[in-house]
Structures are given as C-alpha cells and as structure tokens.
Amino acid sequence: MDPKVFYSIKLISNPVKSEDGTFFQLNWIDFTSNSYSSSIYFKGKDVKRVTWGGKESQPxxxxxxxxYxxxxxxDTLMRSTLGEPEPVFSFDKIKKYLPYGKGFLFLGEERKGNSTPFEASSLKYKFDSxxxxxxxxxxxxxxxxxxRTIMGGNYDVNDFDTDGRRVVASATMSNDDVSFQDVFEVDVGSSSFTKLTKGEGAVTAVALTKSGFAYLGHRKGLSPWARKDVIFEDGRVLTCGKYCGNSVVNDLFVKYGDKLVVDGGKVYSLGQDGPTVxxxxxxxxxxxTDVKGVVLDFDVKDGVEYVYSDPRKPSLMGGYDPNESVEGVIPDSFTKGIEGWVMKRDEKAPNVVFVHGGPHTAYGYMYYIEFxxxxxxxxxxxxxxxSGSQGYGEDFARAVVGKWCDIDFSELMSFVSSLGLKGKFHLTGGSYGGYFTNMALTKTDFFSSGIAERSISNLxxxxxxxxxxxxxxxxxxxISDPWERESIGKLLEMSPIYHVKKVKTPLMLIHGEEDMRCPIEQAEQFFIALKxxxxxxxxxxxxxxxxxxxxRGKPLNMVDRLIRKSEWFKYH
Known part of the structure; x- marks a missing residue:
C-alpha cells in the first residue's frame, strides 16, 4: 500500500478555549509542494475552517x-475581526506570543544567512533542526x-508567561552549553531580569499563578533520566502521575511540547503513567481526563479541552475526528517482566521489533503511522x-545508565521469545533505538535483518x-570527563563499532544528512566497517x-523511507 495513504492524516494541535467553543490548529501534509500545512479552525456546535492560506498557526x-x-x-501576527484579517506586526520567526500592555511579548528568532564564515567560541555552537x-x-x-529586545544573548529563552503585570521567563543563560534552564523575573520597562531559581536543572514550561510562578522541570543537574515535577515559587514540588509532562515518542509529524495552563488559580499539566498521558x-x-491513550495538547478555561491519540485514531478532540475513515490496529498488551504490545496478523507472519529512542522516552498507547x-x-x-523508559519511575529510567543495550537487551529478548511467534524476526529503531539495533547485532544472530536509523556507532x-x-x-x-584515557576505554567498550567484527546480520542504516544530534558520520563508520x-x-x-x-522530515523522504524499510524486511 502507498505510504502516502498513511501520511494523509490530519492532526489537531493548539486548542484555545473561548466563550462559544474552541479554536484550534489543524495540520496536514501537502505532497504537491512536499511541505507541511496548517490552518485555524473553530469547534462550536459544528467545526468550521477560519483561515485558508495553509500557513496559519498558534491561535x-x-x-x-x-x-494567529x-x-x-x-511570520506575521494577524488580528481577525469580522472583516479582513489585519496584520499587527512581523518578525522573522514567532515561536510564542502573549498580550502585554499596549502590545505583545513574544519569543522570536531572527533568520541569518549561512553563506558567511562562522566562528565557534563555545561548546554548544550548533543544534539539531x-x-x-x-x-x-x-x-x-x-x-x-x-x-525591542527584552531578553537575549548567546543563550535561548525557551518559555515565558505574563499576567499583564508580572513577567517570568525561562532561559539557558546560566549554562547554555548543557542547556541548563532557570526562571527569571523580567522587567519589561528596563529590559532587565533577575534569576529566581536555585540549583541546576531543566525548565521546560513556566506559568504565573495567583501565588507566584510555577515551572515544569527539575533541579537534579545533568540527569536526562530525571523525573520532571511541577515546582512552585514557595518551594512545593508536586508530581503528576509518574512523570510530569509527556515523554511518549510518536511519529505524528506535529511537535507537541510541554505546557502549564492556569485557570481559576489552579495549575494544570500533562502527567504520564507508563504508556498513557x-x-x-x-x-x-x-x-x-481519563484517557486510555495519550493526551498531546490541552487548554483549560471553565473546563478542559484536550487533543489525544489512541491506537485507533491519530487525533481526536471532544467529538471531533478529522480522520473518520482511519481505523488503526489495536495491539495486544502484555506484561512479561516489562510492558509491551503486539500488533498481530498471524503467528507465522514475519515480525518487526521496534526499540524507542532516548533511551529515556517511551512508547505510548496511541496511533503510530509506521506501525x-x-x-x-x-x-x-x-x-x-x-528499562530506561520514562513513565515507570526514576529508578527504572536510570537503570541503563552506563549499561546501554544490556539489561534492556535481556528484557527485550525475553519478551520476544515469550510470544510464541513462528516467523522471522527483524530489529529496528531510531536514535538510541538505532544504537540498540547496531549493538544488539554484535550480541546475537537471532534477527534476520536490522534497520538502524539516525543511529550511534562510536560514542x-x-x-x-x-x-x-x-x-x-x-x-x-x-563517566565525568570523556577525554580521559579510562573514559575513552569505557566509551569504546560501549560502542557498536568496537564489536563490529561480531556482526553477521544484514543491516540497513538510514540517516538524515543534516542530523546534528547523531551525526551521519556515525552511520558512515558502521557502514564502511560492515562492508x-x-x-x-x-x-x-x-x-x-x-x-x-x-x-518531521521532508514528507516525500518519509514516504520513501517506509517503502525502503518494508522492502528490506521482505527481502530478508
């Protein structure tokens, strides 16, 4: 079947409640232009389209x-009254905006050309995407x-909030190299700011409440496995489920982020418990909410409006389903030491085993295009x-630190062998899942083939x-210092390239040429060694x-990718 059919879905994001209903952003792929499109819609008694250009967002x-x-x-901020929408102001890229005083505060980024020489002076001088x-x-x-600029420099302001008087923002000013974030009090009049948080850690969303500010994150330093909480100005640390926010990985081509919403003095957040959010x-x-699935976005104003996905449907909001003809496969759920799922056609059919990235993300009980x-x-x-997955407690997430493709490899192999399936098995995953695929093939010849995407071969x-x-x-x-002799030895021992002589299984490596997280040299090394x-x-x-x-790659590349994966698995 043509993969375009599976990518021809529409996805809801950015719900905004109003007195009469909910404005929201509807997103889709335009294969003619090989690009992504979105417009603003309104859901009241029925659903109607509000804008028609195909490039409108952030209602x-x-x-x-x-x-919007x-x-x-x-980017142009537009004001839509009963007549023709009017432009308010323009900026190269507007990432978030809120009304303040006689105008708007906004997060923006200037577009600068890439044809001139670039001089790096800090460790963090590039960033993926x-x-x-x-x-x-x-x-x-x-x-x-x-x-005018209120807060800016050689760091990023990643979120802000205002109640019309007070302004707080989160930024990587304290240690941009490792993207530590802090909350700052901002004085718009003088363009000055004061750090409010102590310690070091992550701040992925910030909000003002009646009693002060709150933020989503942690003060646990460099710890990618750390559970995020909601932390208040008065020192309270409160959790939502087993993890505040949403670490569930998906392939739904819309980037959903963390957020805090304040309504009636109360603070609302997403919370994850295993595969549900x-x-x-x-x-x-x-x-x-009580969704057996994954809530992806929401707003609260005299009640909650939320966007969610479950295995049957990629995107739902209230009674609105923009993909009525789509019916995903409901997997069988198992807990065999670890939690897992099987979309089963037949016990003799060939099997594809997926490994998620992170390693501290998780698969959710939701719709996956590729699956x-x-x-x-x-x-x-x-x-x-x-082990390593988020949403099952911090100890569970931390269990693979220093032991990548170790305990999680044993758990996965035990889970697979317990299913009683008779067909050939193939292994695939992206990022950490790509690393796991490369490393697993140095440990076992069980799989008939593998596909490692945006993978790691040499730490x-x-x-x-x-x-x-x-x-x-x-x-x-x-380890602490990667350039000490003993540390290099540990990194090499954990690297698939160090064990490449043991690989016998056919392997396809798929990579984006502009990947800066796991650069393409990682795939190049492993490919040459295998050949x-x-x-x-x-x-x-x-x-x-x-x-x-x-x-969220180029749409036609994503279509080509699925065809190649299916053909590779079928060939083997």
Whole structure:
C-alpha cells in the first residue's frame, strides 16, 4: 500500500478555549509542494475552517478577538475581526506570543544567512533542526509601534508567561552549553531580569499563578533520566502521575511540547503513567481526563479541552475526528517482566521489533503511522518499554545508565521469545533505538535483518561531533570527563563499532544528512566497517533532513523511507 495513504492524516494541535467553543490548529501534509500545512479552525456546535492560506498557526483569543501567526517570508501576527484579517506586526520567526500592555511579548528568532564564515567560541555552537547557532531565541516586546529586545544573548529563552503585570521567563543563560534552564523575573520597562531559581536543572514550561510562578522541570543537574515535577515559587514540588509532562515518542509529524495552563488559580499539566498521558490538576493531585491513550495538547478555561491519540485514531478532540475513515490496529498488551504490545496478523507472519529512542522516552498507547503501515504490509509489529523508559519511575529510567543495550537487551529478548511467534524476526529503531539495533547485532544472530536509523556507532567520535554528545555521552556512560584515557576505554567498550567484527546480520542504516544530534558520520563508520567485513549492508542518506527525519522530515523522504524499510524486511 502507498505510504502516502498513511501520511494523509490530519492532526489537531493548539486548542484555545473561548466563550462559544474552541479554536484550534489543524495540520496536514501537502505532497504537491512536499511541505507541511496548517490552518485555524473553530469547534462550536459544528467545526468550521477560519483561515485558508495553509500557513496559519498558534491561535490566541484576546478581548474576544482571534489572533494567529501567518507564515511566509516572515511570520506575521494577524488580528481577525469580522472583516479582513489585519496584520499587527512581523518578525522573522514567532515561536510564542502573549498580550502585554499596549502590545505583545513574544519569543522570536531572527533568520541569518549561512553563506558567511562562522566562528565557534563555545561548546554548544550548533543544534539539531536549527543548524549552526547564528541566531538565538530571544524575548521581544512589540509596543504597538516598534519591536525591542527584552531578553537575549548567546543563550535561548525557551518559555515565558505574563499576567499583564508580572513577567517570568525561562532561559539557558546560566549554562547554555548543557542547556541548563532557570526562571527569571523580567522587567519589561528596563529590559532587565533577575534569576529566581536555585540549583541546576531543566525548565521546560513556566506559568504565573495567583501565588507566584510555577515551572515544569527539575533541579537534579545533568540527569536526562530525571523525573520532571511541577515546582512552585514557595518551594512545593508536586508530581503528576509518574512523570510530569509527556515523554511518549510518536511519529505524528506535529511537535507537541510541554505546557502549564492556569485557570481559576489552579495549575494544570500533562502527567504520564507508563504508556498513557492525561491532564492533571497539579495542586489537587487529580487526573482531570481519563484517557486510555495519550493526551498531546490541552487548554483549560471553565473546563478542559484536550487533543489525544489512541491506537485507533491519530487525533481526536471532544467529538471531533478529522480522520473518520482511519481505523488503526489495536495491539495486544502484555506484561512479561516489562510492558509491551503486539500488533498481530498471524503467528507465522514475519515480525518487526521496534526499540524507542532516548533511551529515556517511551512508547505510548496511541496511533503510530509506521506501525500501522508495516502491519498492512504483512508484518507483526512488536514494541516494548524496557528499562530506561520514562513513565515507570526514576529508578527504572536510570537503570541503563552506563549499561546501554544490556539489561534492556535481556528484557527485550525475553519478551520476544515469550510470544510464541513462528516467523522471522527483524530489529529496528531510531536514535538510541538505532544504537540498540547496531549493538544488539554484535550480541546475537537471532534477527534476520536490522534497520538502524539516525543511529550511534562510536560514542567517542560522537562526543566531538554531536550537538550534545560532549556531555550526554559522558553522563549516560557513567563517566565525568570523556577525554580521559579510562573514559575513552569505557566509551569504546560501549560502542557498536568496537564489536563490529561480531556482526553477521544484514543491516540497513538510514540517516538524515543534516542530523546534528547523531551525526551521519556515525552511520558512515558502521557502514564502511560492515562492508569491509563482508556483511550485507546499505546506507540510505536523506538530504535536508535532521535528527527528526522519521517524524518531521521532508514528507516525500518519509514516504520513501517506509517503502525502503518494508522492502528490506521482505527481502530478508
């Protein structure tokens, strides 16, 4: 079946409740232009389209009037009244905006050309999906006439909130190299700011409440496995499920992020419990939604409106289903030491085993484009949440640190062998899942073939070529300085390239050429080593694609990728 059919879905995001209903953003792929499109819709008694350009996003209602961002050569904030929508202001890229005073505060990024020489002076000088950091995300204020910078420099402002008087923002100012984030009090008039948080850690969303500010994150330093909580200005640390926010990985081509919403003095957040994600009232400790699936986005205003996915449907909101003809396969759920799922066609059918990235993300009880495509192509699809996965407690997530493809390898192999399936098995995964695929094939000849995407083969070289490798590889390997002789030895021992002579299984390596998280040199090394050792290997390179090539890459590349994966598995 043509993979375009599976990518021809529509996805809901950015719900904004108003007095009469909910504005939201509807997203889809335009294969004619090989690009992504979105427009603003309104759900009241029925659903109607509000904008028609195909490049509109981020709806917001101010004083009963709809605002949204219109894409183009520059982003333009639009005001939509009963007549023709009117432009408010333009900026190269508008990432978030909120009304303030006579105008708007907004997160923006200037577009700068890439034809001139670039000089790096800090460890973090590039970032995946952004390229070389010639410009950063800053906080700006448009006062109704002109725009000025409020908070900006060689760091990123990643979120902000205002109640019309007070302004708080989170930024990587304290230690941009490793993206530590702090909350700052911002004085718009003087363009000055004061750090409010202590310690070091992550801040992925910030909000103002009646009693002060709150943020989603942690103060646990460099610990990618750390559970995130909602932390209040008065020191309270409250959790939502087993993990505040949403670490569930998906391939739904819309980037859903963490957020905090305040309504009636209460703070709301997403909370994850294993493979499910719901909305929580943080201070009450109550689950506001009860979805057997994954809530992806939400808004609260005299009640909650939320966007969610379950195995049957990619995108639902209330009674609205933009994909009425789509019916995903409901997997069988198993707990065999670890939690896992099987989309089963037949016990004699060939099997594809998936490994998620991170390693501290998780598979969710939701709709996956690739899983449903391969099921229709005749495969059983198997996926699990072994040790390292988020949503099962911090100890469970931390269990693979220094032991990648170790305990989780044993757990996965035990899970697969317990299923009683008779067909051949194939292994695949992306990022950490790509690393796991490479490493697993040095440990076993059980699989008939593998496909490693945006993978890792050499943890030493990745320390110098990845946007985060210099700290991430060290922390995840259980070392401090990656350039000490003993540390290099540990990194090599954990690297698939160090054990490549043991690989006999045919392997395809798929990579985006602009991947800065797991640079393509990782796939190149492993490919050359495999070929020199007589292993059936292929290297597929997608120009213009980053680490997100399988989720939000160029649409026609994503279609080509699914065809190649199916053909490779069928051939073997």
């Amino acid at each position: 917001l209602v101010k004083d009963g009037v709809l605002h 961002v219109k894409g183009g050569d520059k 952004r390229g070389l950091l010639r410009s950063r995300t800053s906080l700006y204020y448009f006062d109704g006439k002109e725009t 719901n909305v929580y009232s943080v201070e009450d400790g109550e689950k506001v 449903n495509y391969l099921f229709q192509e005749g495969f059983n699809v198997i996926y699990t949440n072994p 030493v070289s990745m320390c110098g070529t990845s946007d985060i490798g210099f700290w991430f590889n060290a922390i995840e390997s259980g 020199m050792n007589g292993v059936d290997a292929r290297l597929v390179r997608y120009p213009g694609d980053s680490h997100e090539h399988a989720r």
